[in-house]
Ligand SMILES: Cc1cc2nc3c(=O)[nH]c(=O)nc-3n(C[C@H](O)[C@H](O)[C@H](O)COP(=O)(O)OP(=O)(O)OC[C@H]3O[C@@H](n4cnc5c(N)ncnc54)[C@H](O)[C@@H]3O)c2cc1C
């Protein structure tokens with residue numbers, strides 16, 4: 452802050468924080484530690500008791516002490532924060548960690564304090580070591596989003612958990628556990644989740660979550676998955692993100708509109724589509740990107756609920772302008788896809 456006003460005159464620099472990935476990005480290696488004796492013992496125990504559970508145990512690079520967590524924070528501030536803003540929404544094949552901070556594990560279990568992370572970023576800005584868009588973006592994630600979802604949880608539980616405003620009923624597809632799908636974006640995000648117990652925000656929201664939303668997956672099954680697979684998952688933070696931000700199951704309490712998107716968004720913000728079985732530029736047919744027709748099918752299926760949302764007006768007007776034949780093709784493609792999915796075929 453600059454007195455009562457925000458530094459730079461704006462509260463939000465997100466317009467500068469949505470850059471697509473570019474070739475030759477030099478992403479620093481994430482901070483990693485050798486497991487100490489206690490950690491080795493725990494790893495052995497987990498291997499013996501839970502070897503059939505989701506997730507890969509080795510390597511185990513996480514910080515397990517306060518001193519190590521502080522090193523993660525320090526290295527984020529010096530190595531990644533300067534580019535955090537620019538590439539906050541970008542996804543790159545085989546770069547699961549990007550320029551994110553990787554501190555949620557430690558914030559949520561108490562090894563780091565949110566205020567010290569915010570102050571470290573603020574200090575980097577004042578020393579000219581981090582640009583304003585990155586600093587503001589990072590502080591808003593911690594001070595804004597994290598506290599906001601915590602507030603929603605404590606204000607609205609226990610009723611929040613049972614909500615299913617869009618009446619979504621489909622079971623969680625097998626590929627959320629196996630990564631066996633021809634949709635490269637989902638294959639990458641599930642595989643990385645399995646290896647690292649981590650996926651960054653846009654992978655969770657716009658790939659894994661977007662599919663769950665537009666395919667109409669049941670909130671209970673989706674919540675269970677997110678709670679099991681991420682090392683930073685605690686119900687107070689996981690549930691509002693999944694039921695509110697991803698699934699719109701809370702009828703718009705947390706987010707003003709559903710984060711639904713077609714393949715074009717994933718193609719703009721990642722390089723996944725280049726190595727996909729499906730064609731992101733095709734709208735219909737067996738080789739078209741499933742996100743393309745499922746997106747419109749989602750809007751058609753939920754028209755009654757969403758048509759009058761002021762932020763959805765433009766998109767529903769486009770849907771209205773679509774001819775009956777095109778809508779029928781979208782519905783037929785989606786029905787074919789859902790039939791295969793529900794029959795446990797590889798999609
Ligand atoms: C479907 C879904 C499920 C999620 N589940 C969890 C969860 O179980 N636990 C969890 O801590 N975060 C969750 N998030 C929020 C966010 O994705 C993670 O906090 C972030 O990816 C953690 O990585 P990072 O530390 O590198 O974060 P960065 O991208 O570097 O962000 C910095 C910090 O900001 C905070 N933050 C950013 N966005 C959010 C948010 N939407 N809600 C809460 N805190 C936020 C986190 O503490 C994070 O460490 C979820 C998001 C989605 C869309």
Ligand code: SF4
Pocket residue numbers: 633634635636637713714715717718723724725727728729730731740741742
């Ligand atoms: S083409 Fe579609 S399914 Fe394939 S990676 Fe791109 S968005 Fe995902």
